[in-house]
Each structure stands twice: as C-alpha cells, then as structure tokens.
Amino acid sequence: MKVLAGGGALIATSKLPLLAEDKPEVFPERGGYERLALCYSTVEIGLEKPFSVLHISDTHLTAAYPGENEKKQTLNKRRTQTFGGRQEEALRDSLAWAKQHVDYVLHTGDLIDWQSEANFDLVRKYFGEGMTGSLGNHEFTSDMWLSEPKEEQTEKYKDYSREKLQSVYPFDISLNSQVVNGVNFVTLDDVYGYVTKQQVKRFREEVKKGMPIVLCMHVPFYTDNIWRAAHRFWNEKGPLSSGVLPKVTGDFKRQLEDPVTSEFMEYLKKEPLLKCILAGHEHISVEDRFSPTCREYVTGSNFLFHGREVIFI
Numbered sequence: 001m002k003v004l005a006g007g008g009a010l011i012a013t014s015k016l017p018l019l020a021e022d023k024p025e026v027f028p029e030r031g032g033y034e035r036l037a038l039c040y041s042t043v044e045i046g047l048e049k050p051f052s053v054l055h056i057s058d059t060h061l062t063a064a065y066p067g068e069n070e071k072k073q074t075l076n077k078r079r080t081q082t083f084g085g086r087q088e089e090a091l092r093d094s095l096a097w098a099k100q101h102v103d104y105v106l107h108t109g110d111l112i113d114w115q116s117e118a119n120f121d122l123v124r125k126y127f128g129e130g131m132t133g134s135l136g137n138h139e140f141t142s143d144m145w146l147s148e149p150k151e152e153q154t155e156k157y158k159d160y161s162r163e164k165l166q167s168v169y170p171f172d173i174s175l176n177s178q179v180v181n182g183v184n185f186v187t188l189d190d191v192y193g194y195v196t197k198q199q200v201k202r203f204r205e206e207v208k209k210g211m212p213i214v215l216c217m218h219v220p221f222y223t224d225n226i227w228r229a230a231h232r233f234w235n236e237k238g239p240l241s242s243g244v245l246p247k248v249t250g251d252f253k254r255q256l257e258d259p260v261t262s263e264f265m266e267y268l269k270k271e272p273l274l275k276c277i278l279a280g281h282e283h284i285s286v287e288d289r290f291s292p293t294c295r296e297y298v299t300g301s302n303f304l305f306h307g308r309e310v311i312f313i
C-alpha cells in the first residue's frame, strides 16, 4: 500500500485504520465486504506502474449531536429515514474493502447530507489527514429546506461556510491536484454545475505539468447520454418511449448556458491529456464517452453500498 505525503485528493489505503463490521445486521453471513455493490472500469494510459482506486460518492451522513439545535435534530430524524440509516456502515465497509484491495480511495462529494458538528467529526474520523476528493452540493447545505437563503446555488451562498469546510476537509476544496504514479488527479468544486474563471485558470496550470489527468468532481459534466440516464432515473415514469434528448434543465442547462463552464467543457473535449472523469451526484452508475481520449464514469450512491474500482494501466 502506498503512502502519500500530506493532504491530497486521494486517500492512501495504508492510512485507513478501519475494519468492516464483524457481524452486520444486514447479510450477516456474507461478511462486510460482500455487502458492497461494485462496478469496474479500466483506464488505459500506458503506465509504468499500474494502480487502482476505489471511487465512492454520495454517502449522505446524517449525524447530529444531542446538543445541536432543533433544526439539526429534525434533519437527523427525517434524513436518516431517507437514506436508510446504514450510511456509516456502508462507508466503513467501503474503506475496509479498499484497504485490502486497492491503492487509494477517492470520494466525490455529498459525504455529509448537511452541516453539523457530528457530521464534520465523522469526516475527520474517517478521512483524517490523508483524505482528498471533492465536495458535493450537500456539503454546502446548512439546514436544507428548514432555511432557504436567496443566494442558494451561487458562490455567495458558498461563502457562508467555505472557510469552515476548508478547515474540516484536508484538501483544497476549490481545486486540488495530487499526482499518483505519474497521473495527475485534479479534483474540483462544481457542486452547482458550473466552474469559475479562477478554477479554469488553475486547471490550465495543471495541464502545463504535461501529465495524464483524471478529473474528479461531484456533478458530472453532462453528455447527452448521461443526461438521458439521469433524467430517466429521477424524472420519467414508464418504459422508454422516445430516443429524443429529454428537456435540458438544472445543472446541465447551467453548464450549457454559463459561458465560463461551457467554454471549459468544450476545451476539455479537445484536451488530449484528459484521460478520465469521475463524478457522482446522480445516485446511479452510468458512463459515456466524453472526448476521444476520455470516458466519464458516474458512480452510484455509497449510502446504498455502491462503489467503483477504477483500474489504471
């Protein structure tokens, strides 16, 4: 198992101290590892030293201490029901499996469902100093529907908790680079679909390093097929009736309409160093070709014990 110095986007599995549940309540005879629903993808780069990564996303931890305010208690009750109450077990199983099977772990956001001291402590506990990945839209959520600031889904809204999140998550939450065996893992915050000019500038600096790049973030950079799949899962009822692209809304619409983001995505499609995109947010596993050199993999939700081993060769 490889050890990385300092913070970064990936967790070196050698740093993970965790064990799976001995006798979990669910599937007790199968053992913790066999409760995972993993899919596999291979990224062919031509590496001297192949390695693999467990990609997980969307754990949606819902913890609150008894002393935290009433809104946190309400969210704890309601959202634990929503996500099944086994999120921490799922995370523990994933990390324990990773320790025995892969070199690094990457988490692409919505590790917590909303902000609480208990959730922040879980982030610290499970990822410690070696962690990296990206934030999700839920990391920036204070009290969900219980408080609705007008600036939601803007940089201004993020400003309310940016500093706090940066102190809890041990990687640069805006954009982070970590080189693993000659591959540059660049993680970034695109939690409302868009990226900023500053992030684009920093990404272009990373390209100058001349290494193959794996781009990791919460919200996918939508292709038509990823959009269609996500739309079918979340919004459509009944069997498929048409091959026409469903109406583009939300994050995909923002990506097409925001000039900085759409220009960045067009540029990425022509960047030969970009080898792979890893994202989450949609709670389904779906993949598509993003560019001639890059496939995009969206990984299903970790609260349902999903993950993806990505093999880099």
Ligand SMILES: [Fe+2]
Pocket: 110, 136, 137, 138, 218, 281, 282
């Ligand atoms: Fe999300």
